[in-house]
Amino acid sequence: MNENGLTSLDQLAATGATDFDIRIARDGVWFYRGTPINRIPLVKLFSTVLRRDNDGEFWLQTPVERGRITVEDAPFTAVEVNANGAGRNQTVVFRTNLDALVTVDADHPIHVTFDSKTGEPSPYVTVRDNLDALILRAVFYELVELGEERDGGDGVVLGVWSQGEFFPLGGI
Structure with missing residues (x-):
């Protein structure tokens, strides 16, 4: 800079x-x-x-x-997810459409936006340098299966742990 x-x-x-x-x-x-x-x-x-x-x-x-x-949306797609461990000790790893492996952590967070009209989620994981991968729907469903409920400021949220950090996926 x-x-x-x-x-x-x-x-x-x-x-x-x-x-x-x-x-x-x-x-x-x-x-x-x-x-x-x-x-x-x-x-x-x-x-x-x-x-x-x-x-x-x-x-x-x-x-x-x-x-x-x-x-059109994100330059990459997350086509596969794997998790090792459980709870705070869990590590979540995505594979992109170009075979890059992305470990979810503070530098590679999961974030979800919601369509203002339909409420439909668009989940992403940061791959590198301000570049995201759209998490494909089937992969997102697998991620939800790994989720845990947690009390949030606006109610109960579902999210996943990776590398000792909790990443919210949405409210319940």
């Missing part, structure tokens, strides 16, 4: 941007010019240079080129 409080990505964004015709759909599929990118090793490579700035814009950034891309 520089003396103005900007990161290098924010500084680059301020100087102008190229828009890449790349879109990540809500289900985690990457598209180039409207066509799915079926080469998973290429998608994994692109994901290593994926960044999100403080304004919520998504970028592919290399040392020589950068461009804004469209992300």
Whole structure:
């Protein structure tokens, strides 16, 4: 961060941007010019240079080129969950659609937003650097099965423990 409080990505964004015709759909599929990118090793490579700035814009950034891309929801999806231990000693680990393993902890929290009209939950886990994975519905149901009830400020909440921290999933 520089003396103005900007990161290098924010500084680059301020100087102008190229828009890449790349879109990540809500289900985690990457598209180039409207066509799915079926080469998973290429998608994994692109994901290593994926960044999100403080304004919520998504970028592919290399040392020589950068461009804004469209992300419909989250750039990754959590396709599998595993838990070891129980209670405060439990560790929850997600596998993403690009085979990254994410251990839920203070730096990689679970957070849930709710649709204001339908009340439908959208659960996420932070993968890295302000980038989230949408937890797929079937995986979320597995996570709920691991949940414990706990008294919260507004009533009883259901949540899961991981790495000694409690992560609320929603009210009961």
